[in-house]
Amino acid sequence: MEDFYCKYCGQRFASIRSMTGMWCHRHPDGPNKGKHAPYEGKVKQSYTCRFCGQQFTSIMSMTGMWCHRHPNGQNKGKHEPAL
Ligand SMILES: [Zn+2]
């Protein structure tokens, strides 16, 4: 069975359907201001932030930290995985 990860918080879900029906506590608009969204890339050993290029071992760890090259401004948003 395939696993799906939220690109904002790294939480794992069994289906996209169950994921997108639930509020995401790390949504870019604010905690629980939007639903989880599927990370559409492959599951990897390490994930690269699409804004700053920093590498992380999990989506969950990267999305918990502020990105200094976020498009909304320095440290105005969290790292986001590149596909
Ligand atoms: Zn999420």
Ligand SMILES: [Zn+2]
């Ligand atoms: Zn970043």
